[in-house]
Amino acid sequence: MPHVDAGDPAELAATAAARFEDAFGRPAAVVAQAPGRVNLIGEHTDYNAGLVLPVALAHATYAAVAPRTDGVVRLLSSEAEPWSGTVDKLGPGAVEGWAAYAAGVLWALAQQGHDVPGMDVFVHSTVPLGAGLSSSAALECSVAVAACAVLGIELSRPVRDEVIAACIRAETEVAGAPTGGMDQTISMLAAADAALLIDFESGASTPVPLPLAEAGLRLLVTDTRVQHALVDGGYAARRTDCEEAAAALGVPSLRRATADGVASLTDERVRRRARHVVTEIARVTATVDAVGARDWQAVGPLFAASHASMRDDFEISCPELDLAVSAAVESGALGARMTGGGFGGSSIAVVPEHRLDAVVAAVDIAFAGAGFRAPQHLVAAPSGAAGLVG
């Protein structure tokens, strides 16, 4: 099976540093890493002041960085074309493509009042790009953490919060991709062997221990390799529907909407969108309770209901995601659902370890049978937050 390995952090950091030195002819000053993520449950709830429950992956982006004295910014990636510019021109409209995510972070840190110098940057990643596993936030956070180190800023909790805000601004304002903030938050605040319950109304984030291994379970992520594009209209249209529903109900956000209120909405599409959000937030709470009680069987119906809600009410699934989910459940997963923003991307399944190969094979066979491109799988090992390496 095509399988994406997370790799060894020390080796990956060494690779990033070596490629930096090859490209720029001098050693990197620091190497930082930031993880990608997979969301256990809670989709399109972040911008509705709701709850999400992501897990940081062992798959991460490694940024090797050194400051420059001439105000020049040079960005290299093993995955993309080189980019260069100057530190005074990194804001909205000034940078296109992948570089916007990295340059945007430097711009946002400068906007926060930091004296950001020119920089050479080399990024190397094991997070699949555009698979709904948040390579964008991993890129932003790795560059931000490295930039903080170059600036001599210690990565305290308040600084982590500032980094989250800077990375959200980079993605929204410079890359032009709307984001609710889940991806940057989990990358900066994850705790190992835990999911992170993020409450977008209170701003609180609470680790939820996830002792899957002791129950003989694994988290299998299947990247359908169908490209989603958050910059396209689907995500924005869902946000608009949610805002319309909240306005019609007279609540500040759908977090404050009730099932009865949702049922009273007259526009059929807006009613379905709101129903997804309200029921999905309740499913996050139910999942946290199930995990707390080690009641893994309860996760199956919750994942099934979440997937159906995204497919039918929120309309963000696609045939590949539906097939990945049904094939996983039919071949032994306790539960499976699409994860991430939708319109392609990945599914997540809770799978007994001894069924892992069987589930992967069943999904591969189902995809081949349907004439879909072969998917790519990875095992999500709940990992810690972004930081310096070495």
Ligand code: ADP
């Ligand atoms: P996701 O975050 O789910 O992977 P996005 O569409 O939000 O999907 O972000 C993917 C984009 O982020 C890529 O198309 C690319 O522009 C940029 N990106 C992420 N990681 C890297 C990387 N290591 N090198 C270059 N560009 C990257």
Ligand code: MG
């Ligand atoms: Mg992203």
